[in-house]
Ligand code: PMP
């Protein structure tokens with residue numbers, strides 16, 4: 001038999017799916033995969049249900065329902081002051097994952113270098129490679145996950161076609177500083193590079209911070225594509241409704257990729273998301289305030305247990321340093337023991353690296369009911385009590 005494509009052949013199932021399966025097997029509290037355990041607003045779900053019954057349930061326009069594209073353009077204006085033409089600058093996709101694939105296959109040519117920042121979201125490396133791109137990885141380093149601006153500058157050259165940046169960032173919960181974004185923007189302009197901006201956590205910032213899209217920086221409107229996800233913005237991750245905003249010259253080829261990947265996205269979900277994007281400030285403020293309180297609950301519980309809780313400015317995730325806890329120094333092993341013995345599923349951060357990953361960080365997902373977070377902390381507390389006696393890790 002001929003060989004199947006090497007990028008995907010032998011690739012492991014994603015860590016998120018793996019941990020969710022293990023959580024089910026061991027009846028564990030699932031703080032692994034990033035999804036809320038309470039569904040998003042009832043009125044949005046009702047809008048989807050109504051649209052499902054009233055129809056039409058046939059192919060919607062390939063770029064997305066006009067009302068959703070208009071809502072995406074309006075949200076860009078309202079939140080970031082961006083002037084977006086809904087007809088030529090917005091595409092609706094089946095989740096941010098499809099959006100990322102569309103952007104990569106449409107913008108990258110075989111042999112192009114694509115800059116990625118580690119730790120990176122799991123689909124980035126295989127999707128860049130499958131597009132024929134050559135990944136050029138650089139790292140942000142804990143505990144602040146600061147970007148080394150000299151290393152960034154060295155990563156750009158004449159062969160660079162694009163940088164793929166996730167801001168706010170999973171799993172680090174970092175929000176890129178204005179200085180870092182400015183440096184990226186300057187280098188993109190200087191080297192004529194596209195920026196693919198995965199901004200799915202754009203509305204999940206804490207402590208009063210506001211998201212600042214790279215697209216708003218000087219010279220970036222023409223070379224950025226910005227990806228959002230209704231899954232994150234409305235706590236409906238199973239819906240897989242995403243959107244891409246960008247210059248018409250970039251959106252054109254990306255739309256051609258989209259037309260042969262999924263072509264369209266369920267129309268009732270699009271209608272409901274259009275309704276959701278129109279919600280007033282209190283919805284968006286409430287979402288981040290609620291998550292912030294969960295972050296604090298989770299962080300204080302983990303700190304009491306001795307975990308080295310890293311700063312968390314956004315997203316669904318808290319990253320912890322497990323050094324010195326007596327749990328071991330291999331994050332994958334620690335996560336395996338934690339799900340099997342403590343009944344708490346989390347994600348090893350080494351899964352977000354191409355190679356040479358640090359082994360001392362694990363990621364906790366905190367978009368869960370308070371009682372669930374408390375149960376996880378109680379289970380961990382019971383499990384870790386005998387650590388001093390050396391019972392764990394042997
Ligand atoms: N990018 C990042 C950084 C993510 O964490 C996720 C996970 N949900 C996605 C993209 C995918 O989003 P969607 O579910 O809309 O495909």
Ligand code: GLN
Pocket residue numbers: 014016017032033034035170
């Ligand atoms: N983005 C989610 C996470 O980081 C997972 C989404 C998925 O399972 N593909 O946990």
